[in-house]
Amino acid sequence: MSDLTPFESLLRASGVRFPSAWQAAWEEAEATLAVVFPEGYDVLEVGRLAFESLHDDLKAEALDVLVYGWWEAEQDRKARAARFEAAGGAL
Numbered sequence: 819m820s821d822l823t824p825f826e827s828l829l830r831a832s833g834v835r836f837p838s839a840w841q842a843a844w845e846e847a848e849a850t851l852a853v854v855f856p857e858g859y860d861v862l863e864v865g866r867l868a869f870e871s872l873h874d875d876l877k878a879e880a881l882d883v884l885v886y887g888w889w890e891a892e893q894d895r896k897a898r899a900a901r902f903e904a905a906g907g908a909l
Contacts, residue, residue: 840880843868 822830829836837845847867851859865884872880 838883839872839876840868840883843871843880847871 820827826836844864847864851864851867869877869880869884
């Protein structure tokens with residue numbers, strides 16, 4: 819027996835990916851900060867607010883997402899820097 823609603827089952831059958839708890843918390847934090855600070859805010863503030871809003875049971879998984887997301891971005895940055903240097907510092 820599935821815990822999915824008929825609508826969720828239809829979405830899954832259609833290949834629609836469900837947002838993670840982390841993604842939902844991030845989007846909610848971003849929307850909140852956009853209202854509270856219409857002049858702008860830092861991405862770190864979004865991450866902190868999103869992380870703090872999660873239930874304790876979800877924080878370990880969210881921390882993994884944060885670490886791996888940072889790691890992927892760092893690896894991409896290093897690869898781009900290496901290509902830039904290999905090209906003699908020219909784009």
